[in-house]
Amino acid sequence: MKAAETTSYRITLTEFTIAFVSFGLLLGVALMAAETNMDVGMYRTIYSFWVTAALVIPALCAFVLPGDSPRIRTTWLLFWTFSFLAYLVHASYAVLSVYHGSFHEFLAGQGAFPAINNAIFTLWWALDLALAWWVHSGARWIRIERVAAHIYIGLTFVASTLFLKHGFVNVIGIVLTASVVICLMINFDARRSVKRRESAMAG
Secondary structure (H helix, E strand, O other): OOOOOOOOOOOOHHHHHHHHHHHHHHHHHHHHHHHHOOOHHHHHHHHHHHHHHHHHHHHHHHHHOOOOOHHHHHHHHHHHHHHHHHHHHHHHHHHHHHOOOOHHHHHHHHOHHHHHHHHHHHHHHHHHHHHHHHOOOOOHHHHHHHHHHHHHHHHHHHHHHHHHOOOOHHHHHHHHHHHHHHHHHHHHHHHHHHHHHHHHHHO
C-alpha cells in the first residue's frame, strides 16, 4: 500500500467533476428516494450510508493500486473526501433524526462499544483528510497513519456492509470487498514483478 507521499495534488476540472457529480447524483437520489417511506429520517440515514459505501470503493482501490501517478493520487483524495462528506450526511441524520439529538438515546441505541468505534472512525477519517489537504509532507508518521487509517476504515466498511447490515447494502459490500481484493492482488503482483526484475539485474 502507498500513502500518498506527494507534497501536493493537482486536481483537474475533469477529475473533480467526475467525483463531484458522482457524489451529488447518488446523494440526491438517496435523499429523494427516502421521501417514498413513512420515516423519512430513518431512510435518509440508511440510504446515505449506501452512498458512502459506494463512494469509498474508488478511494480504497486507488489507495491500494500500485504506482503513484497524479491521476491515482487525485482519484484517491477526491473520492476519500466526497465519501466522507456523504458519511457526515449519514451521521447527521442518524444523530438528529433517528436519535433526536439525544446522547442517551444514541448510546442506548448503539451500545457503548459501537458508539466508541463510531467516534474513533469519524475522528480518524476527519484527521486523515485534514492531513491530506493541508499537511503537504511525506513524513513517515503520516504514511503510517494513512495506511493504518485505511485498514481500519476499510475493514469497518467491510464488516458493516457484509455482516452488520442487511439488504441492498450487502450487494455494495460484495462489490467493495471484491474490488479491494482485486486491487490488492494487482498491487501484490506488481511488487513481485519489481522484485523479480531487481533480482535478475542483480544476478
